[in-house]
Amino acid sequence: AQSVSQHNHHVILSEAASLELGCNYSYGGTVNLFWYVQYPGQHLQLLLKYFSGDPLVKGIKGFEAEFIKSKFSFNLRKPSVQWSDTAEYFCAVNPGSYIPTFGRGTSLIVHP
Amino acid sequence: EAGVTQSPTHLIKTRGQQATLRCSPISGHTSVYWYQQALGLGLQFLLWYDEGEERNRGNFPPRFSGRQFPNYSSELNVNALELEDSALYLCASSLEGPGGYEQYFGPGTRLTVT
Numbered sequence: 001a002q003s004v005s006q007h008n009h010h011v012i013l014s015e016a017a018s019l020e021l022g023c024n025y026s027y028g029g030t031v032n033l034f035w036y037v038q039y040p041g042q043h044l045q046l047l048l049k050y051f052s053g054d055p056l057v058k059g060i061k062g063f064e065a066e067f068i069k070s071k072f073s074f075n076l077r078k079p080s081v082q083w084s085d086t087a088e089y090f091c092a093v094n095p096g097s098y099i100p101t102f103g104r105g106t107s108l109i110v111h112p
Numbered sequence: 113e114a115g116v117t118q119s120p121t122h123l124i125k126t127r128g129q130q131a132t133l134r135c136s137p138i139s140g141h142t143s144v145y146w147y148q149q150a151l152g153l154g155l156q157f158l159l160w161y162d163e164g165e166e167r168n169r170g171n172f173p174p175r176f177s178g179r180q181f182p183n184y185s186s187e188l189n190v191n192a193l194e195l196e197d198s199a200l201y202l203c204a205s206s207l208e209g210p211g212g213y214e215q216y217f218g219p220g221t222r223l224t225v226t
Binding site for chain 1: 156218
């Protein structure tokens with residue numbers, strides 16, 4: 001069965017630090033990849049997505065992610081985090097028309 | 113544009129009872145998905161409805177069921193509630209099936225089983 005692993009369950013950073021959240025998946029075929037974010041008290045919302053083309057994808061609020069097919073990875077990055085980035089981050093993988101599988105999530109706390 | 117709405121916000125039930133959760137998708141979206149978000153477990157896929165039909169279901173027992181109405185709204189029913197059913201239940205909608213379109217999530221219904 002397909003699986004999605006988010007290696008960092010809890011991350012604590014200071015403002016202006018760089019961020020990288022890991023996401024690896026097990027499916028071997030063509031996939032669609034997503035990062036969702038859930039800010040405190042808010043709905044889950046899409047941060048960025050990859051379907052095809054340039055493996056470096058830019059999303060909202062300065063986030064980007066790189067798809068490395070050979071490593072089955074889709075890591076999320078941000079060069080300089082802000083206090084407002086405190087949230088729960090979920091990676092999701094969708095193999096074509098099948099149901100997306102979500103990772104367990106990473107809780108990010110940014111100290112001002 | 114109104115987002116995905118869910119009701120009720122909170123639901124408290126006792127073990128053995130039934131719970132009914134409701135979801136209204138974004139206007140024009142025909143696909144509705146239900147997820148269970150238990151603490152530390154991420155989102156577990158429950159059910160997918162499209163055009164009034166159940167298209168797929170996750171690895172949950174049959175006491176989790178639902179339906180989609182002609183206006184594309186949906187309800188999730190959980191029978192014979194167990195303590196471990198306590199979780200946040202999220203509904204999401206998308207324009208078409210899950211292939212490539214992102215999902216838009218509602219605020220969730222917090223179900224507590226005592």
